Each structure stands twice: as structure tokens, then as C-alpha cells.
Amino acid sequence: MESQDLKRAGLKATLPRLKILKFLEESKQRHMSAEEVYKALLEAGDEVGLATIYRVLTQFESAGLVTRHHFDEGHSVFELNLGEHHDHIVCVRCGRVDEFVDEIIEERQHRIAEEKGYEMTDHALYIYGICPDCRKTQGRGPRTQGRGKAN
Amino acid sequence: MESQDLKRAGLKATLPRLKILKFLEESKQRHMSAEEVYKALLEAGDEVGLATIYRVLTQFESAGLVTRHHFDEGHSVFELNLGEHHDHIVCVRCGRVDEFVDEIIEERQHRIAEEKGYEMTDHALYIYGICPDCRKTQGRGPRTQGRGKAN
């Protein structure tokens, strides 16, 4: 009964919220756009308005249940928080996303914020590259759509 | 004569492109949205269509003259490339942006990409926090608009 999860997060356990949370938990994809959640629920016969999806995901974010990411795509993707923090490495060819944690980087970030006089609240680290599969398939991968990003 | 810069980048030296490049070079702000460039040029009497701004900035990006960033704001900001790579620390209160370079983090990133089998093409690291000025002014900073971001 995950309505408890919602209550604990300070949210009323409504049907749409339960459906969305359940979907995020059961989906094999970790990173979903609002649109993707919408379509997936539609197909599953659970119709939830797109505006509601956006509202709920934003609430989930405020409640700490999910994290919103801005990869290089122009729209937000959401990820269920499972406790452990991690960063992402994203394939610029096919969109595949892998995760990693690096204590040394974490530590350096805190130090840098401190040196600059900032009170660090958060951070985002994305590495972009070509994933192992796409490197084999030199002739350009499935979801061709890559743009650089650095500095 | 920066038309040479454009030629060198493989771009025809048109008036709009020259104006935009000149503006980016002379602006004290390093990170500008398309809209901001548009308005600034307007005020300076150099009218350039917004669509052109977007087109030109995208071309500049492809040519390696500028870098496009997606901070936590929902729109892109562009930064003139001055050679040296760096990452950013962004104030979630007032929007201030500071820059830093950390060799250790750079090195770890390459190592991680390698371990994961990726061919690294790029990366983006943003630290979010509250800048020294906003920490003093506890009662909420100027451009209040903050959202977390992590994982």
C-alpha cells in the first residue's frame, strides 16, 4: 500500500498520484519525461491529464520523492529517488543513461563550494559520450540527436 | 576585425552575425539567453530578429564559438568560448554564476567514462547553492527562484 508513502510525504493519497507513483516504481526506465508518463498511463488504461502529471511530478519533487533533471534535450525528465545519490553519464547517440557515484568528485564539489563561499544545496553532473553499443555501430546509432555541452 | 573570426569558423561574415559576436565579446555578462541578446541589441539600436539570434547562436555553438548551457531555469544560456574550459556554480537565489576548474574532477570524469566503456565527448557540472551575498541577506535574495537538483 504505497498510499502510506504519499501520506508520509505530506500528500493526500489520490488516485492519480498513486497511479503515477506506482508507474514510476514499476517502470524499467528510470528517467521519464512528463509526456512519457502520460502516454504510458494512457496505454495502461489509466487516464490522467497531462496537467496533472506535471503538477504531481512537481509536487513529488518538492516532497523529495523524485528528482528533476535537465539533460541536453530541452525538456525535463524525472527520476524516482531511491535513497542513494548518483550522477549520470548520457549517450549522445542513443540517449542511454548510466549512473555512477564518485566519492572523490563529491568531496571536491563540497570543497569548491566552500572555497567560493557558497552554501551548497545541490549539484548536477552529466558526462556526455558515446556508449559502448553505439561505438560498435559506428554508422550512427538509433536515436541520432547529439549536441555537445561543456565549459 | 572579427569578421575573420567568423570566416575562420566557416561562417559567412554577415551583419547580424557580427553584431551578435561583438555583443557577446563586449558584454560584461558571460551567460546570456537568446532573449537577452535580442533585447540588448534592440536597445543598442541594432535590430536583429529573434529567430536569427537563435539560428546564429546555434551555428556559433556548432562552430565551437559558444557553449550552450541548461542551468535550472528552463531556457538555454550561451557563453562565449574563450579557450579555457571551466564548470559553474550557480546561486539558486539570485542567479549569480561563478566559474571554477578542478583538475581532479576532470580527471575522475575521464576515468569514469572509460570504466563505463564510453567515449567521452563532453560534460557538464553545475553546483547549486546560495552565494556569499545571499547568505548574508537571509531574508531571501533578489531573483527569488530556486529549485533543487541532484542525484
Add this chain to the structure above:
DNA sequence: TTCTAAATGCGAAAACTTCTCATTCCGTTC
């Protein structure tokens, strides 16, 4: 100066996200 491909401007439109407000639902009270 003339010519041609490329670039621009403008408005329309697409993509993503938020807002408005009437209707419905949750959860508490009786």
C-alpha cells in the same frame, strides 16, 4: 555591376509547461 547561394526577417507554428476554473474526490465529522 551582376549573379547565386546563403542568410535574414517575420509571422506562423511547434514543443513544453503552467494556469484557470468548474467538477470531483479524499478524508474527516457526525
Add this chain to the structure above:
DNA sequence: GAACGGAATGAGAAGTTTTCGCATTTAGAA
């Protein structure tokens, strides 16, 4: 378990940011 009140939802309108289409203009070569 029916009634109530405030919160949540749905649907569409509207807001933002960005791209597109096409007629017109421009850069640069002849």
C-alpha cells in the same frame, strides 16, 4: 455510512521558449 469542506483533477486556454517556412535581402565571387 452520509454529509461536508477543502484540496485535487481534467480540459482547454494561455504562456514560454524555440523552430520553421518562405519571400526578401545580402555577402562574396565573377
